[in-house]
Amino acid sequence: MTTDLNIDMKRTLRRFLGMISVMSALALASCTPKNVAYLQNIDDTITTVDALSTQIRVKPEDKISIVVHSKDDQLSKLFNLPVVSTNITQAMTTTEATTIRNDGGVKSGMSVYTVSPEGTIQFPILGELKVAGMSRSELSGFIKGELMGRDLVKDPTVTVEFVNTGINVLGEVNSPGRIEVNRDHLTILDALAIAGDMTIHGQRENVMVIREENGQRKAYRIDMTDARKTMSSPAYYLQQNDIIYVEPNGQKKRETTTNSNNFLSTGFWISVASLLTSICVLIFR
Numbered sequence: 001m002t003t004d005l006n007i008d009m010k011r012t013l014r015r016f017l018g019m020i021s022v023m024s025a026l027a028l029a030s031c032t033p034k035n036v037a038y039l040q041n042i043d044d045t046i047t048t049v050d051a052l053s054t055q056i057r058v059k060p061e062d063k064i065s066i067v068v069h070s071k072d073d074q075l076s077k078l079f080n081l082p083v084v085s086t087n088i089t090q091a092m093t094t095t096e097a098t099t100i101r102n103d104g105g106v107k108s109g110m111s112v113y114t115v116s117p118e119g120t121i122q123f124p125i126l127g128e129l130k131v132a133g134m135s136r137s138e139l140s141g142f143i144k145g146e147l148m149g150r151d152l153v154k155d156p157t158v159t160v161e162f163v164n165t166g167i168n169v170l171g172e173v174n175s176p177g178r179i180e181v182n183r184d185h186l187t188i189l190d191a192l193a194i195a196g197d198m199t200i201h202g203q204r205e206n207v208m209v210i211r212e213e214n215g216q217r218k219a220y221r222i223d224m225t226d227a228r229k230t231m232s233s234p235a236y237y238l239q240q241n242d243i244i245y246v247e248p249n250g251q252k253k254r255e256t257t258t259n260s261n262n263f264l265s266t267g268f269w270i271s272v273a274s275l276l277t278s279i280c281v282l283i284f285r
Helices: 001-032 072-078 135-148 186-196 227-233 249-253 266-285
Strands: 064-069 112-114 120-123 127-130 157-163 166-171 177-180 202-211 214-220 245-250
Touching: 001 157, 064 120, 112 120, 127 135, 135 157, 166 186, 186 249
Parallel strands: 166 245
Antiparallel strands: 064 112, 064 157, 120 127, 166 177, 202 214, 202 245
16 A cells, blocks of 8 residues: 555656646746847848938037148148147037047047037138038038138148047947947947847847937837848937947846746746755655
């Protein structure tokens, strides 16, 4: 009788252990990251946003460097701000120049204008110029046209650069922080690559881009696993001062709760399976 009872107990324990093992496997499988690949449905027919219309453009309170060159160096100096050494954290007026730190992604010795809230700068001799809304090439052409049109410089070359203009990348990326914009176009893929890519816990189906438009904050959500949705999004091409936020996925959120060893967690089921295995080893040996 006792022998039969022991056999029944062992069978019951085996069944229970098997059930726990299956549940543990399912729990582990449910936590396996899915949809980690970007642009899964990409093909040759995908239409992107027009690149020309999405160039980085001058906005109020931007800092820009404008340098005029010509064959007559003395004449050129009349249209360039004197470069002075100062701290980048100090306030700068629209007629001020500064030597920017090299770690800010800007060459030292640049003459820097700060765009006023009205979108203007005070340019030597030319006076107040409306520059907001222009791309680098448009602003360069505009100033060149003013210099030649007023018969001030016959052969000007105008170089325009953005200064201390960047994008912030936050959340589940390997290197969160600020990215300096040193080109006319920057896509969300470029920004994520510079930030070291998303971590395995990043929610690729719901990446948020926060942008200020007409004085208001607007949030765009992008499914990075879908090529069409990504490349057709208004936020595919980034603008200065955009904020990219990569939300953690469900597994990461559970792991960061106060009591991560709850009923739904992977750790809970692993602990249960380990305990029952130890019990069965003691009983059956």
